[in-house]
Amino acid sequence: MSEASGADSACPLCGGALYGWLTLPDPGVPATVGRPTERAGSVLERCESCGAGVERGTEGVDLEAEAAGLEVPGSSELAVPNRGSVQAAIGGEGWSAIDERPGHLLLTPKSLRLLCERTGRDVRSTRTRYFGRNQRWMWQTLVNGLTFHPNFAREVRAGRLRPSSARGPLTFGVDCVVTVLAAPLVLLVSAPLELASALAGRGGEIVAELE
Ligand SMILES: [Zn+2]
Numbered sequence: 106m107s108e109a110s111g112a113d114s115a116c117p118l119c120g121g122a123l124y125g126w127l128t129l130p131d132p133g134v135p136a137t138v139g140r141p142t143e144r145a146g147s148v149l150e151r152c153e154s155c156g157a158g159v160e161r162g163t164e165g166v167d168l169e170a171e172a173a174g175l176e177v178p179g180s181s182e183l184a185v186p187n188r189g190s191v192q193a194a195i196g197g198e199g200w201s202a203i204d205e206r207p208g209h210l211l212l213t214p215k216s217l218r219l220l221c222e223r224t225g226r227d228v229r230s231t232r233t234r235y236f237g238r239n240q241r242w243m244w245q246t247l248v249n250g251l252t253f254h255p256n257f258a259r260e261v262r263a264g265r266l267r268p269s270s271a272r273g274p275l276t277f278g279v280d281c282v283v284t285v286l287a288a289p290l291v292l293l294v295s296a297p298l299e300l301a302s303a304l305a306g307r308g309g310e311i312v313a314e315l316e
Contacts, residue, residue: 114150117166117210118219121154127198149203149211151188155219158188158211166209172224174207175217183221183313187233189213191302192243192309201245201256202309205238214311227316233308235300242309243299247291252280258288 114123129147148161159166175183186202187193188211193200203211212220214231221228233239249255253276260266261281271277302308 114161116152116155116157116159117163117168118157118216118223119152119155121152123150123152123159126151126158127203129198129203152216155216156189156213157216157219160209163209168220169224171208171210172220172226177312181315183217183226183315184234185212185217185311186242187213187239187307187309187311188216189307190233190239190309191305191307192239192246192299196246196249199246199249199255200242201249201259202242204256205242212311214306217311217313221313221315229314229316231311231313233303233306234310234312235303235308237310239303239309240296240299243302244288244291244295247295248284248287251283251287251291254280258284 115121116123125148127149129149149158150161151158172183175185177184186206192202193211196203210216210220214233217231218228245256245259248258253272254260254266257266257280266277268274268277271280299309
């Protein structure tokens with residue numbers, strides 16, 4: 106079966122057809138503002154049936170390992186970035202939580218429940234978090250729209266991005282200035298936006314409480 110956008114593989118969770126979703130950019134390639142560059146081999150597909158995002162080429166993904174990677178230590182909860190969130194919709198390939206996915210899948214509440222079902226976990230309830238790393242993801246997603254380098258603040262803090270490894274000392278400097286100047290202003294927007302999204306059930310992080 107082949108439709109206009111070329112489904113050629115099946116969702117590992119529900120068996121639905123996968124369609125092209127995002128091509129992630131290579132951080133080493135010069136780009137204009139935003140994240141318009143691309144590299145081969147870093148493609149995410151989406152399932153229109155359960156909403157999951159799947160890295161291309163990982164159809165045989167180990168579902169147990171995926172679920173185990175979401176466990177919150179010391180609790181009976183799983184937590185994962187929400188592909189059905191407002192921040193994911195705003196960010197597209199600039200959604201900051203994409204780079205923090207623990208495995209090969211990006212999940213919606215529906216696909217998280219499917220993953221639990223398929224791995225023998227009973228879900229008591231799911232919710233989206235109001236405060237936590239979801240707030241940082243929303244903030245970074247909005248700032249990503251302003252900087253040359255994706256996830257600039259986080260990458261610099263983690264020591265993975267320096268002027269020498271950046272797309273050039275000038276763009277690095279501009280991103281420093283933009284991030285410092287914009288940080289508090291973006292926070293004025295991102296915090297209430299993420300809170301409102303979470304209250305509406307479309308927050309950036311889903312938490313599933315297990316039986
Ligand atoms: Zn699916």
